[in-house]
Amino acid sequence: MTTTRKAVLTKRPDGEPVEADFSIEEAELPELQEGEVLLKVEHLSIDAFIRTTLDGPQGLHGTMDVGTPVMALGIGRVVDSRSDDLNQGDAVFGPMGAQTNVIWNASMLRKVEETDVPARTYLGALGMTTGLTAYAGMLVCGKIEEGDTVVVSAAAGAVGSIACQLAKIAGARVIGIAGGPDKCKFLTDVIGCDEAADYKAGDLNARLKALAPDGINVFFDNVGGDVLDAALDNIAKGARVVICGAISQYNDMEHVTGPRLYLRIPERNASMIGFTVDQYAEQFPKMEEDISGWIKEGRINLPEHVIEGGDNFPSAIVTLMSGGHMGKLLVAP
Ligand SMILES: NC(=O)c1ccc[n+]([C@@H]2O[C@H](COP(=O)([O-])OP(=O)(O)OC[C@H]3O[C@@H](n4cnc5c(N)ncnc54)[C@H](OP(=O)(O)O)[C@@H]3O)[C@@H](O)[C@H]2O)c1
Known part of the structure; x- marks a missing residue:
């Protein structure tokens, strides 16, 4: 049985988010079902949209329920697979949520190539939200x-x-x-x-x-x-x-x-x-190709600010909103 540690919203922020709006909880993950993979979350993307999801129904990007792990996109590594599409060791992009381990159906995930750039680049320079x-x-x-x-x-x-x-x-x-x-x-x-x-x-x-x-x-x-x-x-x-x-x-x-x-x-x-x-999803392949080319030519770089430890996810949200970082803010759970 695998356990996961997650950052859960316990109270909707009143203005600026504070660490006390969240708690860290541990839970056991269920057995893998056919078509599913078990992921170790490697990096979480700390995006501005996360702030608006912490609000009630007026949230600009949808809303999340109190008592659930905070929404976050991320990169995970497959540690166990019952899917024909993904193997142990593959790096995938998807809606990881603020947690250390997660089970997803493989159809929800995108395998990312690590030949030219580290997988976390798909949250930064090659990331949808960046x-x-x-x-x-x-x-x-x-x-x-x-x-x-x-x-x-x-x-x-x-x-x-x-x-x-x-x-x-x-x-x-x-x-x-x-x-x-x-x-x-x-x-x-x-x-x-x-x-x-x-x-x-x-x-x-x-x-x-x-x-x-x-x-x-x-x-x-x-x-x-x-x-x-x-x-x-x-x-x-x-x-x-x-x-x-x-x-x-x-x-x-x-x-x-x-x-x-x-x-x-x-x-x-x-x-x-x-x-x-x-709205521009059809153009994503061309955008990725162009940005990858510019990365290879050394014309694009995106410094990263990585906060170690999933328990620090709440403080990372505070950092994002108060501008305590430069470049791409990530959490490595
Ligand atoms: N349209 C879309 O599809 C889409 C997709 C993704 C992101 N976005 C938008 O892109 C923007 C940047 O998001 P990001 O995730 O990349 O975050 P980010 O720029 O890495 O971090 C947010 C920055 O905003 C600045 N800031 C915070 N409060 C401010 C204030 N009151 N006045 C002026 N500056 C303030 C801070 O920098 P300073 O220290 O300089 O204040 C902070 O570093 C957000 O508005 C987000 O909603 C839009």
Whole structure:
């Protein structure tokens, strides 16, 4: 009999999530049935969408029940198999949940190749909620052209770091917005942004005006709220504003603050488009092929912040929401 340790939601967060909203529980897993595999979870993807699933029915990405393991995508290693499709030792991507071991029907999982990149890359640069999201938002919705001035918010996070690099590959001048001098240095020195703007340092609107005097052609927004307004005030004629997410709103989804300056859109003949990555599923193989190529050429890198130990899953959620990481945040249970 195999046991699993899981991070369970015990109380819906009141605003910012805190570790006391979760508990760590141990349970025994049942016997494997035909078609199922037993997985040892190797890495869990700490994604912003997890925060909204902790809320009640108004959750943007669906809701989870109190008393159940927190939803999380991850990479697992097959330790026992009663499926013809997966063998012991295979690495798979799927909805692991915040736990150390899990049983899934093989049809729910995707086997990932580890020849060129470690399996956890399928949560990061090649991950649906990270690299493919950045691709869909920046290259498909943003329609970047060479010479565009592109601004990305939450640029030092997972999606933002890749979005900046994709815009650079497309020939844009890229300005990343992040909180604090260390993150701004990370953006220019590691991610390759041309400039960085620290939204915690004061007047972001004035800073963007100085950095993009001819206006922003594409704004890739992960944050919403005041950051979105500061960017809207600085868009150029014909700009594309891509709404990828709005993390500044996720702790209070009943009182979402919309953009005050949305009239800059008609004034400047601009457009605003939102997207969810799953809408572009048919393009995933092409996106993966392109990103894999750029990884091989050394044109894309995604630093990882790995928190060891499944019992630290609750603190990882707190870290994500408070911006205590750079690049892709993962938990290794
Ligand atoms: N459209 C889609 O299909 C899709 C798919 C996946 C993800 N997303 C969106 O992509 C965005 C990034 O997600 P991620 O998982 O990659 O997370 P992440 O960027 O790695 O981490 C979140 C970052 O947001 C910043 N942040 C948090 N609260 C903030 C606030 N109040 N104001 C400004 N910045 C704040 C923090 O950075 P600082 O230290 O710089 O504040 C933090 O590091 C989220 O909005 C998410 O919903 C969308």
